[in-house]
Structure formats: C-alpha cells, structure tokens
Amino acid sequence: MTVKKIATVAVRAGINNDKHHGAVVAPIHLSSTYSLKGFNEKREFDYSRTGNPTRATLAQAIADLEQGSVGVVTSTGMAAAHLVCQLLSVDDVIVIPHDCYGGSYRLYTHLAKRGLFKVIVVDQNDEQALADALAQKPKVVLIETPSNPLLRLVDIEKVAKLSHDVGALVAVDNTFMSPVLQRPLTLGADIVFHSTTKYINGHSDVVGGVLVTKDQALGEELAWWANCIGITGAAFDSYLTVRGLKTLPLRMKQHQQNADAVAEFLVNHPAVEKVYYPGLSDHPSHALAKKQQANFGSMMSFEVKGGEAAVKALFANLDLFTLAQSLGGVESLISHPSTMTHAGMELEAQIAAGIKQSLVRVSVGIEDIDDIIADLGQGLAASQHN
Numbered sequence: 001m002t003v004k005k006i007a008t009v010a011v012r013a014g015i016n017n018d019k020h021h022g023a024v025v026a027p028i029h030l031s032s033t034y035s036l037k038g039f040n041e042k043r044e045f046d047y048s049r050t051g052n053p054t055r056a057t058l059a060q061a062i063a064d065l066e067q068g069s070v071g072v073v074t075s076t077g078m079a080a081a082h083l084v085c086q087l088l089s090v091d092d093v094i095v096i097p098h099d100c101y102g103g104s105y106r107l108y109t110h111l112a113k114r115g116l117f118k119v120i121v122v123d124q125n126d127e128q129a130l131a132d133a134l135a136q137k138p139k140v141v142l143i144e145t146p147s148n149p150l151l152r153l154v155d156i157e158k159v160a161k162l163s164h165d166v167g168a169l170v171a172v173d174n175t176f177m178s179p180v181l182q183r184p185l186t187l188g189a190d191i192v193f194h195s196t197t198k199y200i201n202g203h204s205d206v207v208g209g210v211l212v213t214k215d216q217a218l219g220e221e222l223a224w225w226a227n228c229i230g231i232t233g234a235a236f237d238s239y240l241t242v243r244g245l246k247t248l249p250l251r252m253k254q255h256q257q258n259a260d261a262v263a264e265f266l267v268n269h270p271a272v273e274k275v276y277y278p279g280l281s282d283h284p285s286h287a288l289a290k291k292q293q294a295n296f297g298s299m300m301s302f303e304v305k306g307g308e309a310a311v312k313a314l315f316a317n318l319d320l321f322t323l324a325q326s327l328g329g330v331e332s333l334i335s336h337p338s339t340m341t342h343a344g345m346e347l348e349a350q351i352a353a354g355i356k357q358s359l360v361r362v363s364v365g366i367e368d369i370d371d372i373i374a375d376l377g378q379g380l381a382a383s384q385h386n
C-alpha cells in the first residue's frame, strides 16, 4: 500500500476496523478486562492498562502521522515527558532546553534533585554551551521547538546529528506544531512526544499525551514501562482524541490562515511594541522555520506598549478571546506568561529569559478572522487609554 497523505491518515483513523459489526467509526471499548479464549489461550488484549483497542487506534494513527513505528498513548502530556525518564539510570545525563515547557523543566530538574539521574539545562542555540553539554555524553537530549512563549526555534536536524555523534537519543516535544506542521522523526529524532491536550485533540476537552518512536524495540521498551508504571491513557479520552484528530489537518489550515492575518495586524498596530512569530521575515529563525516546519503555526506572542497596566486594560476589553492557559483548541485564548504560565520563575529569571511583563501570548483559534481582529483591535485601542 502506498503511503497516504496526512489528511487521509487523520480522517481514516480507526475507520472500518470493527471486525464484529462493521461499525464505520472505531467503537469505544470501556471494558477493563478481556476474556481468554481458553486455558493459556490469549487474545490480542487482556487488561486495559496494558492494552486497549480504542487506545491502540489512537496510538497507531499518531505513529502513522509522525512516520514512526510504535505509539504509546499516555494519560497526560507530562506522563509522556516522564516516560522518557525511564531510559535514564542514576549516572545518566539528560540535556534539556533552558526555555522548555515549565512543567517539563520542573519534572526533570526535581527528579534530578532526588538523584534519579543528572540534568543539564542549556540554550541549544549557544553552540559552545551545547558542545560542553554533549561532552558529558548524555543518554538523552530533549528538544522543544518552537519554544514557549517567545517562539524560539532549534534546528532539530543539526542538534540530532551532534547528539547522535556522542551516542545520545534525541526526544522532541512537538506539541506546538503537531505532526501536520513538523515531523521530528524525519529530521533525525528518535522519539517524539505530544501533549494531545493541545492541537491533536484540539477541542479543549481532554488532557492526554502520546509518545512515538522511530525504532520498534525502543517503542516496545517504552510501552512496557508505560504499562509497568501505569500511565497509559483512558479509553474514553482516546476515543475523543481520535475524533479530534480526524480534523487536525483541516483545523491547522484554518489556524494558519487566521494566524497569518493576526501576525500582520499586530505588526502594524501602533500599540504593539514587538511581535514574536516565526512567520515574520525579521524573526531570527524565519529561515529555519521555513526549512523544518511545513508552516509557522498559530502560537505567537507580543509586547504591548505601556507595560502591565496596558496588558490589564487589553484583557479587560476583549469579548472573544478567553483569558486562559493552554493552547491549540478551536477557540482563541490569550494569556500573560509573567503571571500565568511562567509565574513559577523569579522576576529576574523571567527578565533574563526575555519574558517581559508587557508580553502577551495568543493561541489563535479558528473563529471568523474578522471577529478575531476586531476583538484584538478593540482591546489594543483600550490598552493605550488606561
């Protein structure tokens, strides 16, 4: 069979796989346990923590979208990030990006504090710092690109090659892009994982995760650990996520069309100091984004003139955008990294990381673009008269 295009793979997830009744949509299997055919005669599934048909449908679909071999569906995105740690022994080193997702930073640094493994935090665009970290012969190098909230990029192909040269495995958190916009396994990564809570499910009604490996044996090892520690995803969540996944390519098109228009609007708005979006030609990684991504995505951030007071006034004068963390749903969300997603960082650390109090992050949804722009316009106008 020829390799199908991405929209086809997404839409066809689980279609026609019901052997008993011919259900067109993959049924949801809530049963926690499965009978044996007879004494010592196992079927494909025996117990739902270990394996579940609905979860398997989701795992296979995302593995296909990422062009990998084994997919492991986990209960949350953090569970997928945690699963990577099962590859590490006490003396092993994991290299993580300085600007990775706050929950991932907390997870890896706190487990390292307990002595489970060693962690090196590095800016992967700082060639010397990266070389110094790789000289420690890490077992795993974690990449997250684009980063949150400043949309910095890392060259996956380049870092993967340098990491492989020292024998490290490369894991990429691909949550911000989804497999529609970036496929790290095709750029040299060994593992890719997602918070499916975001674009993959896309409807802000499931918290979940997935991890996909290029190598079959590595995937089986991680699936073994997911069952062993009990972090596999629930059947109902998997069902909803398969349903969301079917429109992922279609949603991403509309997210992109709207994001392009929002970026252009923000760049030209007098109340906006600076826009952070890889789609802009003056973004430091614009060329890299064009090379390693299929498009620029619908996450962006910007600085409002007038500091925190202006941000407050902006938020108070929005009708459509919802003030909330998270991202990747059909609805437009707006957030203030300094007091929300990055509140765990000291103010000085925030400033050092380039996160100003005037910084606002948006997840551009798929509402009508005229309404999105009108809402931002009304909020930005009010931000200058506070």
Ligand SMILES: *Cc1c(COP(=O)(O)O)cnc(C)c1O
Residues within 6 Å of the ligand: 076, 077, 078, 079, 081, 101, 103, 104, 173, 175, 176, 194, 195, 196, 197, 198, 207, 208, 209
């Ligand atoms: C949300 C998120 C996670 C964590 O996923 P949960 O589903 O919330 O556990 C990890 N990485 C990135 C980039 C995220 O945005």
